[in-house]
Amino acid sequence: MTHAATAVPAAPKSAAQATVPARAPLLSVNNIEVVYNDVILVLRGLSLEVPEGEIVALLGANGAGKSTTLKAISGLLKTEDGEVTRGDITFAGERINGIDPDAIVRRGIFQVMEGRRIIGDMTCQENLRLGAFTRSDGAVKNDIDMVYHYFPRLKERTGLAGYLSGGEQQMLAIGRAMMARPKLILMDEPSMGLSPLMVKEVFSIIQRINRDLGVTILLVEQNARMALQAAVRGYIMESGKVVLDGTAEDLKNNEDVKEFYLGGGNEERKSFKNLKSFKRRKRWI
Numbered sequence: 001m002t003h004a005a006t007a008v009p010a011a012p013k014s015a016a017q018a019t020v021p022a023r024a025p026l027l028s029v030n031n032i033e034v035v036y037n038d039v040i041l042v043l044r045g046l047s048l049e050v051p052e053g054e055i056v057a058l059l060g061a062n063g064a065g066k067s068t069t070l071k072a073i074s075g076l077l078k079t080e081d082g083e084v085t086r087g088d089i090t091f092a093g094e095r096i097n098g099i100d101p102d103a104i105v106r107r108g109i110f111q112v113m114e115g116r117r118i119i120g121d122m123t124c125q126e127n128l129r130l131g132a133f134t135r136s137d138g139a140v141k142n143d144i145d146m147v148y149h150y151f152p153r154l155k156e157r158t159g160l161a162g163y164l165s166g167g168e169q170q171m172l173a174i175g176r177a178m179m180a181r182p183k184l185i186l187m188d189e190p191s192m193g194l195s196p197l198m199v200k201e202v203f204s205i206i207q208r209i210n211r212d213l214g215v216t217i218l219l220v221e222q223n224a225r226m227a228l229q230a231a232v233r234g235y236i237m238e239s240g241k242v243v244l245d246g247t248a249e250d251l252k253n254n255e256d257v258k259e260f261y262l263g264g265g266n267e268e269r270k271s272f273k274n275l276k277s278f279k280r281r282k283r284w285i
């Protein structure tokens with residue numbers, strides 16, 4: 001399924017562009033359904049596409065199904081008794097649903113889990129080596145230096161990772177993902193629990209990794225403002241489905257997105273489903 005907002009080109013293509021065939025997205029999730037414990041239906045026909053080289057934001061309130069979507073892609077649902085019961089997930093042209101998580105890492109997808117999940121009683125370097133578990137090449141040492149280049153403060157922290165600050169632990173979790181040399185990193189709420197200054201720093205590093213190393217990123221966030229600044233396009237999900245998608249620019253200017261996701265207030269988020277404009281939009285989603 002293609003969403004209209006991404007399928008319709010914003011401007012007419014020039015003759016030169018028109019001759020270039022459209023490239024298939026690196027990742028495509030087609031109409032998937034996810035069930036936990038055989039009974040709890042959480043994703044209800046979710047579709048999204050991540051073009052190679054882009055940062056794509058996946059936004060939505062708590063409980064919408066964002067983490068479930070990432071775990072469906074990385075194969076980690078299995079560890080929580082979850083299953084993709086319908087639909088396809090295609091990565092680099094091949095169907096990957098049902099494949100073991102470590103085989104998915106070998107294919108080039110690495111998930112940075114919510115809450116970092118670094119090993120507190122190991123050093124930074126030992127944590128980084130864990131990220132390279134699928135690799136047998138001799139470049140692991142070089143890549144540790146590469147990670148330290150992006151995160152110089154990790155090099156200074158020689159003690160146990162458990163003593164790092166929240167921001168440093170997030171950096172370590174991202175560094176560990178880089179050690180797998182992935183094509184696609186799935187990031188689950190990297191800004192969670194961090195100070196505004198640290199959020200800025202982590203986001204700027206995410207953008208550098210994308211730009212310098214060409215790593216494609218699917219970024220799950222509740223901090224819609226930061227995510228839409230970093231991303232090229234975004235999807236908004238609610239109750240296990242995408243309710244809106246478009247370029248980051250369009251989403252930032254969308255009145256409903258502004259009201260529900262970019263507003264500074266603490267007012268409870270209403271549902272897109274209650275909006276008249278949602279009904280209108282629904283036809284082309």
Ligand SMILES: Nc1ncnc2c1ncn2[C@@H]1O[C@H](COP(=O)(O)OP(=O)(O)O)[C@@H](O)[C@H]1O
Pocket residue numbers: 036037040042060061062063064065066067068069080081082
């Ligand atoms: N392991 C699980 N078993 C059963 N239900 C789950 C499990 N994990 C998540 N859920 C449920 O799935 C829904 C979506 O959760 P989640 O994907 O974590 O949302 P989000 O990341 O958007 O906050 C929630 O209602 C949550 O309670």
Ligand SMILES: [Mg+2]
Pocket residue numbers: 066067068114188
């Ligand atoms: Mg989550």
